[in-house]
Amino acid sequence: MARPKIALIGAGQIGGTLAHLAAIKELGDVVVFDIAEGVPQGKALDIAEAGPSERFDVTLKGTNDYADIAGADVCIVTAGVPRKPGMSRDDLLGINLKVMKAVGEGIRDNAPDAFVICITNPLDAMVWALREFSGLPHRKVVGMAGVLDSARFRHFLSLEFDVSMRDVTAFVLGGHGDTMVPLARYSTVAGIPLPDLVKMGWTTQDKLDAIVQRTRDGGAEIVGLLKTGSAFYAPATAAIEMAEAFLKDQRRVLPCAAWCDGEFGLDGLYVGVPTVIGENGVEKVVDIKLARDEQEMFDKSVDAVRGLVKACKGIDESLA
Ligand code: APR
Numbered sequence: 001m002a003r004p005k006i007a008l009i010g011a012g013q014i015g016g017t018l019a020h021l022a023a024i025k026e027l028g029d030v031v032v033f034d035i036a037e038g039v040p041q042g043k044a045l046d047i048a049e050a051g052p053s054e055r056f057d058v059t060l061k062g063t064n065d066y067a068d069i070a071g072a073d074v075c076i077v078t079a080g081v082p083r084k085p086g087m088s089r090d091d092l093l094g095i096n097l098k099v100m101k102a103v104g105e106g107i108r109d110n111a112p113d114a115f116v117i118c119i120t121n122p123l124d125a126m127v128w129a130l131r132e133f134s135g136l137p138h139r140k141v142v143g144m145a146g147v148l149d150s151a152r153f154r155h156f157l158s159l160e161f162d163v164s165m166r167d168v169t170a171f172v173l174g175g176h177g178d179t180m181v182p183l184a185r186y187s188t189v190a191g192i193p194l195p196d197l198v199k200m201g202w203t204t205q206d207k208l209d210a211i212v213q214r215t216r217d218g219g220a221e222i223v224g225l226l227k228t229g230s231a232f233y234a235p236a237t238a239a240i241e242m243a244e245a246f247l248k249d250q251r252r253v254l255p256c257a258a259w260c261d262g263e264f265g266l267d268g269l270y271v272g273v274p275t276v277i278g279e280n281g282v283e284k285v286v287d288i289k290l291a292r293d294e295q296e297m298f299d300k301s302v303d304a305v306r307g308l309v310k311a312c313k314g315i316d317e318s319l320a
Helices: 013-024 039-048 089-110 123-134 146-161 194-199 205-216 218-226 233-247 292-315
Strands: 005-009 029-033 060-063 074-077 115-118 141-143 252-261 267-278 281-285
Touching: 005 013, 005 089, 013 029, 013 039, 013 233, 029 039, 039 060, 074 089, 074 233, 089 123, 089 292, 115 123, 115 233, 123 141, 123 252, 123 267, 123 292, 141 267, 141 281, 146 205, 146 218, 146 233, 146 252, 146 267, 194 205, 205 218, 233 252, 233 267, 252 281, 267 292
Parallel strands: 005 029, 005 074, 029 060, 074 115, 115 141
Antiparallel strands: 141 252, 252 267, 267 281
């Protein structure tokens, strides 16, 4: 049986890490595409040369030609520019929208059956634009945000509770980062919800609030430290978790920026919601009932995403 084909659009910091992880996990043969000449070829060759030591049996190819992504089963999109210190994700909108147009058309023409995972920021608007430009079915185009936001939340909670990250679960909704909505009642340590852990004296509400804020600012914290770019190891790992769920039909329950049309009372918008990811892409949006304070936070997040989508339509008339 042929190995799955994984196309990585963008060979920068995240793209290179994605290629490395996909190879090590033997998820499939990897094609790395970028407009920069030499970069995808160099990264693909460098990773291929790790094969004898790591013992993976996949091929890696770097390219500047969209024709090489033909027939890809998965496309993970990181093409665009990342943040510099002091920039918000939204500052990237104009530049990265043009990139989404080129990438969306490249996928439409060469890999229309792929499951597409967008990572480029501002995420919730870029995944929408990418879907519009590519014309692929909505359930086959998702954005990676919630898996990363919840991983950051889980990491910080595990430090607070001094327990394994594996036993901490987190449930987040909404837009990426700043307007992320953590659902404390559905976030647990081995099934014990966070509000109960406060009552048990494991932590305080103030400390929990600070952890939520640190999670929301998680991307900016890394940008502030790196100074020359944004996070790449954890974002790449999160997207690979999503790709694997699709390729292996795992039916993982993962928070993704997914198309909601009816779910959560929305009439056609990409926003972070819990989904079931399987062989068809988004198999289901897990449409839970929100408490009043959660709904208020979610509404704020939805408004922020709507604002970005409107801005995209203002920049590119073909989207209006
Ligand atoms: N087509 C293909 N690749 C492109 C295009 C394009 N039109 N425009 C830019 N690129 C490539 C760049 O040449 C670069 O190699 O995208 C790559 C981006 O890599 P980095 O600058 O290293 O950015 P990275 O850290 O990987 O982040 C990529 O993900 O998390 C988001 O905010 C982040 O939007 C950013 C994206």
